[in-house]
Amino acid sequence: AQKITQTQPGMFVQEKEAVTLDCTYDTSDPSYGLFWYKQPSSGEMIFLIYQGSYDQQNATEGRYSLNFQKARKSANLVISASQLGDSAMYFCAMTDPSGGYNKLIFGAGTRLAVHP
Amino acid sequence: DTAVSQTPKYLVTQMGNDKSIKCEQNLGHDTMYWYKQDSKKFLKIMFSYNNKELIINETVPNRFSPKSPDKAHLNLHINSLELGDSAVYFCASSHPGTGPTGELFFGEGSRLTVL
Numbered sequence: 001a002q003k004i005t006q007t008q009p010g011m012f013v014q015e016k017e018a019v020t021l022d023c024t025y026d027t028s029d030p031s032y033g034l035f036w037y038k039q040p041s042s043g044e045m046i047f048l049i050y051q052g053s054y055d056q057q058n059a060t061e062g063r064y065s066l067n068f069q070k071a072r073k074s075a076n077l078v079i080s081a082s083q084l085g086d087s088a089m090y091f092c093a094m095t096d097p098s099g100g101y102n103k104l105i106f107g108a109g110t111r112l113a114v115h116p
Numbered sequence: 117d118t119a120v121s122q123t124p125k126y127l128v129t130q131m132g133n134d135k136s137i138k139c140e141q142n143l144g145h146d147t148m149y150w151y152k153q154d155s156k157k158f159l160k161i162m163f164s165y166n167n168k169e170l171i172i173n174e175t176v177p178n179r180f181s182p183k184s185p186d187k188a189h190l191n192l193h194i195n196s197l198e199l200g201d202s203a204v205y206f207c208a209s210s211h212p213g214t215g216p217t218g219e220l221f222f223g224e225g226s227r228l229t230v231l
Binding site: 035037039043044045047050089091103104105106108109 | 206
C-alpha cells in the first residue's frame with residue numbers, strides 16, 4: 001500500500017535562508033504523482049508543486065523546488081529565500097490509484113516557522 | 117469567485133445530533149472528495165464521487181453519508197455525532213486521471229466541534 005512519511009514535525013529557518021522539508025514515500029506502482037501543499041494558520045490548503053514519477057527534471061515553481069530522488073523514493077521540498085509568510089504546515093502527498101481512481105494520500109505534515 | 121465552497125465554516129453541536137456540511141465547486145471537475153483533518157493535522161480521505169457515483173469509501177462509519185445531487189455538489193451528512201467526529205472536514209475536487217490534473221482543489225474547510 002502507498003505510504004507517505006514526513007519525519008520532521010517542526011522546522012525553524014531564518015528569514016531569507018533556504019530550507020528543505022523531507023518527504024519519503026513507498027509505492028509499488030510505477031506511475032504516480034507527488035504533491036506539496038501549504039496550510040497557513042488560516043486553514044486553507046494551497047497547492048505548491050507537482051512532480052510526476054516519469055518526469056526527468058525536478059519540478060520548480062518560483063521559490064519552490066522539488067528534489068526528486070526516485071531511487072531513494074524521496075521528494076523533498078526546497079524553499080529558497082524564506083519569507084515570514086512561509087510559516088505554515090506543509091504536507092507531502094502522493095496519488096494512490098487503488099480502485100481505479102486517483103486519490104491523494106497525505107503525510108503527517110511539517111510545521112515550518114520562519115524567524116526574522 | 118470561490119472555486120470550492122463549503123458551508124458552514126464552523127459548526128458546534130451536541131453529541132447525538134445530526135448535522136450536514138455542503139460543498140459546491142464551480143471548476144467543472146468530475147471528481148469530488150471529503151477529507152477529514154484530525155486534531156493532529158492528519159488528513160485522511162473519507163469519500164470520493166465521480167460524476168455523482170461513489171467511487172471511494174474509506175471504511176468510514178455508516179453514520180457518515182455523502183450525497184452528490186450533481187457533479188458540482190457533494191454534501192456530507194453525519195448522524196448521531198460523537199466526540200471523535202470533532203475535526204476539520206475538507207471538500208475538494210479534481211479532474212480525473214494522473215498528472216498535474218490530479219491536483220486537488222480544496223475548500224476552506226468546515227470545523228466541526230462536538231460537545
